[in-house]
Amino acid sequence: MYRISQIAVLLFFFLSCYPQGSVAQVKVIRLPELQSMMKSPGDKPLMINFWATWCKPCVQELPYFQRLADSLPDRFELVFVSLDFAADLEKKVIPFAQRRQMKQKVFLLDEPDYNSWIDLVAKEWSGAIPGTLMLSADRSTKVFFEKEYHSSAQIWLDFLHSSNQQTIKP
Amino acid sequence: MKKTFFSALFTGLMMISLMAAGPGPGYKPGDKAIDFNLKNIDGQMMSLKSMESAKGFIVVFTCNHCPFSVKYEDRIIALDKKYKSMGYPVVAINPNDKTKEPDDSFDKMVVRAKEKGFSFPYLYDESQAIASAFGASRTPHVYVLRKAGSDLVVEYIGAIDDNANDAVSAKNKYVEQAVDELLAGKKVSMGFTKAIGCTIKWKDA
Incomplete structure (x- = not known):
């Protein structure tokens, strides 16, 4: 009896340790952190994908972003910003990010008053998700795509389009 | 010759853009909205014109499946309870394509309305022409319309309130x-x- 409980404890210990090596971390952020992400120049262009676990088209397009980022790691940085409710962090968002092996940075934006900040991300965004913001390396240009993607190639084309806008701009 | 070619091309492009489903540029506050004639969950066709005693309408583009729409269901019912008697009833419209989202079929609308006890019409915009004309892009998406003679003036476009997760x-x-x-x-x-x-x-x- 004692041995069984010992094994159970060991098993529990191993199971709880197991995923931690590859575990996706999800950090809760507020608007100022998102804004600083959008403003601080980096060495690569930045792609911010706005999604949520409850949003079917978002969940469907996630692998296309992951695959593109995996195959072209030098061309841009990818960040996922979840708009799930903060109360669902432990129950839904972290397990989802682990299951989907989201290696990229995953944040949860805890700002329930949507009208106060959607325009600050992009004037052309109505608030529907999925939506993706593409920023140049120096963060001087940004283009928002309020649409769902059905392939990595579509994302790549929009990325090239957004980079083009950068060269057109004086 | 060149001119007719381009005008033909232009007309063709216009036709294509009119045929394509998708969000139109839509209304801004102050614009005049079109009336519609859509199938209600009771099987009858309904237009805003038919509700003669109303002073205006709270038109809500919503659906069955969207978690945000579900979060707001009780608040939409409460809006109708509060404002119908004052002349501003709720009119809900589901604009989603049922092949893309089977949970938003007409039959499922009937089921959901019964479950929740919707006190307002729940219409099916099967062709998506109304959502497109209004410029609706998401669910829930509200348009408050005021009657001015035979016109419907758009007075408000947007969210129900500023906290989707928690009405309180x-x-x-x-x-x-x-x-x-x-x-x-x-x-x-x-x-x-x-x-x-x-x-x-x-x-x-």
């Missing part, structure tokens, strides 16, 4: 504020807001 924590109840101002004969002070929501599931063009 909402500080600004945008729709209530807009309708209260209209009932008091005032101008709507906040005519447009944005919110996170589910995309409308458009048919493939």
